[in-house]
Amino acid sequence: MTARSTGTAYDYDTVVAGAGPAGVMAAIEASSRGSVLLVDASALPRNKSCGGMLNEYAQSFLAAHGDMPDRIVLDPSHIHFRYVDWDRSIKKPTELRFLNVDRALFDDWLVSLLPDNVEISGSTAVKGLQQDADGVTVDLKNGGKPYQVTCRNLIGADGARSGVRRALGVENVSTYVTLQDFCTLKDEIEPYFDCIYMRGIGDSYAYSYVMPKGETAIVGSVYYPHTKRPADKQNHTLNILRKEMPALGDSVRREASVALYVRATADVVPGVGRVLLAGEAGGFMSPTSGEGISYAMNTGVLAGKAVAENDPADAVAAYRRATAHVGSNISRKLRWLPFMESRVGKYFAGFVPTPIVSKVTKGL
Ligand SMILES: Cc1cc2nc3c(=O)[nH]c(=O)nc-3n(C[C@H](O)[C@H](O)[C@H](O)COP(=O)(O)OP(=O)(O)OC[C@H]3O[C@@H](n4cnc5c(N)ncnc54)[C@H](O)[C@@H]3O)c2cc1C
Structure with a gap:
């Protein structure tokens, strides 16, 4: 050169x-x-x-580039975002619909x-x-x-x-600390992109997500910046989730990464x-x-x-x-973040009407 x-x-x-x-x-x-x-x-x-969830905007950008090969799309191909208040067993499906892909492919x-x-x-x-x-x-x-x-x-x-x-x-x-486990499935799990909020498991914990990815399921957790020993925390979170979701089998792969904390x-x-x-x-x-x-x-x-x-x-x-x-x-x-991240916000999140959930997440 x-x-x-x-x-x-x-x-x-x-x-x-x-x-x-x-x-x-x-x-x-x-x-x-x-x-x-x-x-x-x-x-x-x-x-x-990555979770490999493509929202409607990502899907529309791809429309200009022809058909995506079938092998990239995992089963179930389309799943809705669902908000889960773990402690109160509230599950709120939303109209947000994602294409479920293998991120590497x-x-x-x-x-x-x-x-x-x-x-x-x-x-x-x-x-x-x-x-x-x-x-x-x-x-x-x-x-x-x-x-x-x-x-x-x-x-x-x-x-x-x-x-x-x-x-x-x-x-x-600054960056969140993220961990993802790819867990085998002993049985089917519900076809949702579940975003799970739990209280009482420590201030460093932000939220978890569970999504079916063909033969496995991703169980991911997001921790606030500078979280110490995130792997121990993820083990603890997985144990809690497995008690209610016995279909989640062993983790065959674990990934640690970071995501922007804007x-x-x-x-x-x-x-x-x-x-x-x-x-x-x-x-x-x-x-x-x-x-x-x-x-x-x-x-x-x-x-x-x-x-x-x-x-x-x-x-x-x-x-x-x-x-x-x-x-x-x-x-x-x-503007929504201080409320979403406050104790009060996390407490009331399960009662928030789904159109507001969409409003908080929509747009580019
Ligand atoms: C655990 C996790 C789950 C996520 N799940 C989702 C999801 O389901 N849906 C969603 O929409 N988003 C998700 N995201 C966010 C999404 O993955 C990222 O926002 C997206 O990949 C950003 O794309 P990018 O092109 O900006 O950067 P990246 O995809 O991060 O690509 C950056 C590239 O730059 C390269 N690079 C780094 N430094 C250098 C250098 N000095 N010189 C040259 N190359 C360099 C890296 O190797 C990398 O390949 C998730 C993120 C994480 C961490």
Whole structure:
């Protein structure tokens, strides 16, 4: 790879960091301007810890990309979100309906949609960047080997712990600690995406979720930032759940990960200079429901369009305008959080009418 020697010679028109839904959508759109390099720190295909629930917005973004192969969709294919107040045995189904996918196969399929002028490089991490009025020089590392590439714009779609965001001098958003167990099923469980709230099992606990995934079920739990010994807490939570749900068998796989803990409008940062931030890297995620795939796809598309349709120097400003409504949506949701997370809110949550549950979670 050659370094940029003049103001106009670039290795790529656009470099995208991260091959998740934000990065792939950004790369697809940006490819209409010219060459794109898409790098991911993980080996590809990657395995992102996730419930794999695609909401109506994520499903509508996919409509433009043809039929999703059947093997990606798990049984039952569509499930409704149900709120569960564990202590009072209240179960409230909502009209929110999700497509149930295998997240690893889904991500791999997204990568297969990339056009030919997108070069893909797995196991390649962005380690730093320098930018000036002419473009961006990106420091990369592949298999221990450092090198640099130059581009007109860089799109950081590198997730919750974005190195691109940090390289811009912008602090990362704090993160929840998440654990997911894939449990065998001794019997069928009800076909819902259950979001379970329990009281009295410690302040570090936010909520759990249970969802059937073909032959197994995911039992996930979300803990507040800096939770100590989350694995012990997840064992405890699993024991409680198994007493009421004897169909949940042994855990065949456990994953630990993080999810954005968005708490302020200032957590949303669309970019700086010639560098755009999409998906979780930009702070784009629902603070009330933890849904991030639709936000990632939406902001990935908008970031890719911003670089494809504007002068490179104006792309961040155009993207900022294009994502203003997403920031407003996140701000609106943030207003519900203090109540949702208070003891009173958790106590009364079981009595909240389902249209309000939808209102708190809907929108992009
Ligand atoms: C346990 C859990 C369950 C979830 N369940 C759901 C769900 O059911 N439905 C839903 O809508 N959302 C869910 N989410 C959220 C959703 O997974 C994310 O919001 C979504 O994947 C964000 O997409 P993204 O493209 O922004 O980032 P990611 O999908 O996180 O992709 C970022 C990529 O960047 C790469 N990367 C990181 N650093 C670098 C670097 N320095 N250089 C290059 N590449 C780098 C990573 O390897 C990764 O592949 C869940 C999250 C968690 C943690």
